Amino acid sequence: MIALTACSKTTSEQMKQGGAGSADHGGHGGNHGEEAKAGAGASVQALWKLSSAKPMAKQNTTLTLQIQDGQGKPIEKFDINHEKQMHLIVVSKDLSYFDHIHPEYKGKGVFEVSTAFPAGGEYKLVADFIPAGMTATTQTHWIQVEGEKAPQVQVQPEAHLAKTADGKNITLTTDGQLAAGKELTLKFHMEDAATNQPVTNLQPYLGAVGHVVIMSADAEQYLHVHPMDEKSTGPDALFMTTFPKAGIYKVWGQFQQNGKVFIVSYVIQVS
Ligand SMILES: [Cu+2]
Incomplete structure (x- = not known):
């Protein structure tokens, strides 16, 4: 069975760091003002918070995700998928850095994990989870990490796999x-x-x-x-x-x- 999720990735990216608490961001960007009337999965949103407004390379940063529905109400139950309630993929913009970690569920829709980024630059965070009774969803977020940058690597197709x-x-x-x-x-x-x-x-x-x-x-x-x-x-x-x-x-x-x-x-x- 195939589940290819490209869903609802705009919502998390609209959230500014520290924007938790405001429930006014419920709309889905990219719908040109029209409210999406899709299934339940479309109304899942993640509010991302970092322990530091300017995370530094090589230092631990705590990431907090508040998962909620379109009305800003916490989603509290999650299905176990591949043994975990949430999988979080962290990649550098050039995809040279990859990490796969598992935020801990703190209850009331809040997940938390601590991680250290290897170098300065942009990173994409992809949270992969299944709110109980809904379909699998991915929520994504770009962050900027301060500190010395690693050399940019070109993502080049390889002739021999x-x-x-x-x-x-x-x-x-x-x-x-x-x-x-x-x-x-x-x-x-x-x-x-x-x-x-x-x-x-x-x-x-x-x-x-x-x-x-x-x-x-x-x-x-x-x-x-x-x-x-x-x-x-x-x-x-x-x-x-x-x-x-x-x-x-x-x-x-x-x-x-x-x-x-x-x-x-x-x-x-x-x-
Ligand atoms: Cu995982």
């Missing part, structure tokens, strides 16, 4: 041409880099063989990806997704072996 990560050679293939608008299976195949033997002892990570995140090069599209055989222990890990449009995307796969989570990433061209 073969990487070495954590002592493993990992190749990414798809069941057909990488084209937009069709359901594709992504296959991560893993072999031990030293022995070339297939890896067969992957451990469950977040309740499945692995966790995959995909974003477009401009960080605008965040794709939901679903494991197909959740119980696989390798050497193959299969996931399904659909790319909404042609372009360059970055794919991150997170897996676990011997109690340690490792990550592998690829930049792909979708036609």
Whole structure:
């Protein structure tokens, strides 16, 4: 099953830092003044707050998210998805930095997490969660981090989708041409880099063989990806997704072996 969420991303971006408390931002930007009468999922909003108005690189910043409905009433119940009530993806604007963390639920719609950004610059935060009885939603927010900037990396499609990560050679293939608008299976195949033997002892990570995140090069599209055989222990890990449009995307796969989570990433061209 495919759930591709590009929903309601405008709401969080309208919220200014520290804007919690004002319920007047309920409208959906981009609707040209017309109130969206979509399903319940469309009226979810996130108010983002940072512990510092000017977060500094390499220093802990506490992020607080208040999740509420279109009327400003806290949403209090969330479904567990991949073992967590909320997944938060943090990427630098050039997608060179990636983190996947889990804010703690404090009750009354409030989630909190502390994190340190590696360098100055712009970061995108993507909160992925399911309010009980609603569909999965993503809420996004850009922040500016002070401090020395890291060199900007170009998001360039890679000709060979073969990487070495954590002592493993990992190749990414798809069941057909990488084209937009069709359901594709992504296959991560893993072999031990030293022995070339297939890896067969992957451990469950977040309740499945692995966790995959995909974003477009401009960080605008965040794709939901679903494991197909959740119980696989390798050497193959299969996931399904659909790319909404042609372009360059970055794919991150997170897996676990011997109690340690490792990550592998690829930049792909979708036609
Ligand atoms: Cu997560």
